[in-house]
Amino acid sequence: MKIEIGISTFGETTPLRKTGRPISHAERLQNLVEEIELADKVGLDVYAIGEHHREDFAVSAPEIVLAAGAAKTKNIRLSSAVTILSSLDPIRVYQQYATIDALSNGRAEIMTGRGSFTESFPLFGYDLKDYDALFDEKMEMLLKINEQTKLNWQGKYTQNVDNLPVYPRAVQSKLPLEVATGGNIESTVKVAEWGLPIVYAIIGGDPKNFAPLIKLYREVWDKLGHDKAKQKVSAHSWGWLAEDQTKAERDYFYPTKVLIDTISQERPHWEPLTFNAYQTMIGENGAMFVGDPETVATKLIKVIETLGLDRFMLHLPVGSMPHEETLKAIELFGKEVAPKVRAHFAKK
Template sequence: MNIELGISSFGETTPLETTGKAISHDQRIRDLLEEIILADKLNIDAFAIGEHHRKDFAVSAPEIVLAAAASKTKQIHLSSATTNLPTISPIRVYEQYATIDAIAPGRVEIMAGRGSFTEAFDLFGYDLENYDELFIEKLEMLLKMNKEEILDWPKGKFTPEVDHKGIYPRTKKPIPISVATGGSIESTIRTAELGLPIVYAIIGGDPLHFKPLIKLYRRVAEKVGNDLTKMPIAAHSWGWLNQDKEKAIKDYFYPTKLLVDQISTERPQWNGMTYEQYLESVGENGAIFVGDSETVANKIIKVREELGLTRFYLHLPIASMPHEDVMNAIRIYGEEVVPKVKAYFRKKTEQDRFKLKWKN
């Protein structure tokens, strides 16, 4: 019944409501490091950083930010969110994260994905028509080198032949690799067959709509004989915290609408956000976790119980908020939300053990 509770971030650089100006990319990266260091001091389990190649997000090389964070933290687990495999060499990915593992042994994870945004395909010379094939082939290559020091890899459609070459540096244990998905059935099945942990991006609608997908993931894993105890199931959702619930809801609307409206100009399946839609999203059955510590903690507990999650990442924030407000939100999350959620599940575990003992 335990749950790992983390934070995810893209290092957003959208205009602030207070000034109408965006934080510079270099300042946002420095702020992000401070946020990770604070999360580490507050015993938050993990911090995951996304990869983008566009003006409204500062982090295009999460592995460099994670390496800097690794040298300044003591216990927090550090992950990408995601590493966009279709547009990068899997050999470079392994080398980079093995190097970070040398700085923070056992605290590094690769969260592999296709990338929600597609600007990297043109930027690095890849064809968007090969979106899925690129990911599948490169993931298989990454998994193989993660297990084997000497790589033998036949020339693929998108990857070069590697004839008995060592990939270095090596980690003492294989690097944990998870797969991020927006809720694709095909991705769910494939990840379960590979025996990999999965991370669902739950950013719209009712989170409980993911229940059939998670059941499918477990069913497929069991069918092919994979060990579900080694396959954490995670969710990543947008969120915001303030001591005053109504202030949190009010303050988070501007940046959320700003990003959603921007994405809606790029994706025909998205629509601009109204205040009524926003209130529904931050409400009891919505996918955005906004409010005071009690509201957010109770919502995490509900979603964890209904979906059977073993990990939860609060994306904090999705578009720019003042750095001091982000630090405040992290403090509330680490000092109030995380302890409350973990205490709830510790107590429930003890109750379940007592019931089992009494029954036997």
């Protein structure tokens, strides 16, 4: 049983604890390329970068950062996390990731999603009332582009295309496409109906609560007769590593609180983070993976087994941490956690 282990990030730029100030977007973007390069060197399987249009996240164009990473890596797969397809042109999305595919010799992937933040909608002139319809139509369009060079398309929210070719084509016969969701039942069913891999963002509560959704995804998949070999379930969760358990837990509270407290001012169902709530989140049944390599590996094995995952991505870090410490956390995750997890499942 092969388990893929990787990292996801949004390129956060929240204030650092030591200075009380965030680093610049430019510095964070440059650091990201170095982090991708290290993730490749320590043997991780995938590095995924999300798209946002906010001051506290540096990455609005993940495909450009991934292209920079493609030139400095040899083996790691490069994905978005996510591409907010609802507010983008599917033709350009395909072209950009086909270009990354060429630069990386066939290592590009696209993870699409509606996006949990909605700043891109007014920024690019879209109406939030069309939130679901935009995504569904653009996803269908992207799927068609991925299948064939010449595109015939009649759109309601997209342009009409009359038998025109889309270039360049991916090095892979088709770009791997997967869809991310926060755990919505309707989204789970739709992804299964499309016959696409699914990625769950597990950032709160007990990860085992996602088991019924994953069961539903597989049931719908099987009912429709999709190829079992193409079924893939992934998850992404927040986390942090240090050589010492206590240090990891202590150091990671501040950036997590900064990020959650900021979001809680925008979303009524989020609350400012207390230390007690944080301890629950990083505890045995919490959604966060924080600690020394042995602790993180043990918890990760349990979650992968409980949910039957094929791939896991640790979102590292959430909130900003010093670059040198982030590099050390990536090294620990790649050199110590990933081998333990892979060895465990290799016996299955």
